[in-house]
Amino acid sequence: MTDSPPASTSPVRVPRARVALSTASVYPEPTATTFELAGRLGYDAVEVMVGIDPVSQDLEAIEHLVDYHQMPVCAVHAPCLLITQRVWGIEPWAKLRRSADMAQRLGADTVVVHPPFRWQRDYARGFVEGIADLEAETGIAFGVENMYPWRASKRELQAYVPGWDPVDHDYANVTLDLSHSSTAGSDAIQMATELGPRLRHLHLADGSGSAKDEHLVPGHGNQPCAELLEMLAAQAFAGSVVVEINTRKAPSRAARQADLAESLAFSRLHLAAPEAGFVATARGGPPQDDDLPQTRGHGG
Secondary structure, eight states, X not given: OOOOOOOBSOSEEOOSOEEEEEGGGGTTSOHHHHHHHHHHHTOSEEEEEOOSSGGGGOHHHHHHHHHHHTOOEEEEEOSOSGGGTTTTOSOHHHHHHHHHHHHHHHTOOEEEEOOOBTTOHHHHHTHHHHHHHHHHHHOOEEEEEOOOOEEETTEEXXXXXXXXXXXXXXXXXXXXXXXXXXHHTOOHHHHHHHHGGGEEEXXXXXXXXXXXXXXXXXXXXXXXXXXXXXXXXXTTOOSEEEEOOOOTTOSSHHHHXXXXXXXXXXXXXXXXXXXXXXXXXXXXXXXXXXXXXXOSSOOX
């Protein structure tokens, strides 16, 4: 007769996923501040959004920040926002190659990219195939991000080609953004389930269902932030969970730091799953009178 394997001594398991801080989360403070705060608050890494801050565009400057703060970069967000259309030039594929080069030099494994705008016809025409070619060429995962329809009054504009929902397209790697799923009215849990192993990267934020892209602190909206983190933990998710919140209206730096610290605590709390086979040690019932410590005097 063989002995049964011992039950697990830990009630939860935590996946290898890193919890990172996006440089977008500290805007309008500069890129360098993200590295400082990430290290001080206990984040695992930084996602660099290449934007209007010259430091975010400068590989050597980012390398210096990584070395000085001992804070790695897990991903590079390519400059594909409306306000960054002229950062690193105007040729989209050249910007993606430069983003991949930055990621390689920094030891990051992912480039986050939005689908093309409808008016970028040449770029959009071969986007899905071009992303696959870049991944094969560079060895970097290009996590194409879910977006949302643009809404004004009662009108809706499909601004992205081949579409705002990456679930519908043959991308090998996807970034799921919970603020964007809120704005789109998408079911984030269903999206994650349908994506399966294609879900490479998570932008953790919240939303209230507004037509605006809110990027609230997780837990401050109606998105299933906690449920999704717990689901990913149960699946041993090995990608990155990146806090990408909007702190532009924070009344002070202390308030901004409080939002970032709360977001990190939320991530750590929920990025865990019950350990299969864990057996809790049974304890006795409530203490009897004889078990209670004796005190002197009378209670007031």
